[in-house]
Amino acid sequence: MSNYKLWERFGVEMEFMIVDRNTLNVLPRADVPLGKDKDGNQLSDIEYDDIGLSNELVSHVLEFKCAHPKSTFDGLGKRFFHEIRRANKKLEKINAMLLPSACHPFMDPAEMQLWPYDCLDIYQTYDRIFNCKGHGWANLQSTHLNLSFDGDEEFGELHAAIRLLLPLIPAIAASSPYLDSKYTGYRDARINVYRHNQDKVPEITGQVIPEQAYSYDEYNKMIFDKVKKAIAPYDTEHLLNHFFLNSRGAIARFDRGAIEIRLVDIQECPNADIAIVELEIATLKAIVNGKFAASRENASAANSVPHTLKEYREFLRNFDTTRLAELLTKTTKDAENAQIDWQEYLSVFGMGGACTAGDIWKHIYSVVKNDLTEVSQGFMEKMLERGTLSSALYKALGDAPAHEAFVTEYKKLADCLAHNRLYGINE
Helix, strand or coil: CCCCCCCCCEEEEEEEEEEECCCCCECCCCHHHHCECCCCCECCEEEECCEEEECCCECCEEEEEECCCECCCCCHHHHHHHHHHHHHHHHHCCCEEEECCCCCCCCCHHHCCECCCCCHHHHHHHHHHHCCCCHHHHCCCEEEEEEECCHHHHHHHHHHHHHHHHHHCHHHHCCECEECCEECCCCEHHHHHHCCCCCCCCCCCCECECCCCCCHHHHHHHHHHHHHHHHCCCCCCCCCCHHHHCCCCEEEECCCCEEEEEEEECCCCHHHHHHHHHHHHHHHHHHHCCCCCCCHHHHHHHCCCCCCHHHHHHHHCCCCHHHHHHHHHHHHHHHHHCEECCHHHHHHCCCCCCEEHHHHHHHHHHHHHHHCCHHHHHHHHHHHHHCCHHHHHHHHHCCCCCHHHHHHHHHHHHHHHHHCCCCCCCC
């Protein structure tokens, strides 16, 4: 994605697990949809026009992604859906299918199998250091958004805005309330286990919210240098690249001129994922340009932030990492129901008194909705009315569902993926 200006290009990646169509047990069979080359060798990547399929780390996960940087969302959800249907048709031959949501509700992560083909030496190194047979490695599926930038100035603007967006993401995207056949106490269990999957080397994940680094040199000093030093005693063969090792909720890929946001739980269908991605981008643009604070309906809130754009953007850079991480913990636990009373933070979005994270998203959407495609507007309005997929699942299943209830309800999710529709709406 190198050399594209801010907002000029983006990329989307979506991960789904492969399961048995009847039992929903996880199946390590990403080899089936990826297929073999003309010489009979297993492929780890394949492209169908503008959509690529690949596998990373574990054999039961299949990733769909933009094969090349995109400049428009027109028809993108439909393209992802087309390739998901193609993969599902191949998986039918072994009585398997793709299953959405960010965590399998009853998978035993000890059953995980590493992808035994490309990059196996890297995956074995990760497994040796961190033991990948845990939920934080073996059982988490997400939607990644990559956003272009060119140079330190654009990086700083984008990174400052992303740091402020990250704590709100579970309040719109949580889809993982269950692990080990019971409610975890977190609406976004994926983020909760993700933050701990590399505790052995805490410098890799940090506080999930990235540090206040707004240039390559700052990022290198505050993050990359610490990551490389911390991993060195474990990675004696130097197999692990610092760009990939960095596991914060958003990671800077200076090697390709992009920042990758990693905190979004995968949803029940690609149109829902694309709606969230479009809303992310529209929100980030509005933060960078002061659109929320400047809105007339929120004049009182606008008075609490600097009035010149230069001073305002400096204001955005000064939010404390630990406090943002504490806010992320709140939304990880309660998603859209998390209570937020941090006035300085609320002022960024042109809001005054305390409210829920869900209220913030409804306000954000009211300001930026015209920046979304018509398809995504329709999906987002229904999602905001319903609440997060996680809350919808919890409403249907409760704290400790019977195994049969999990199978019944998550088969509905698989059907949503197979038909590109929302869960819990018009059923």
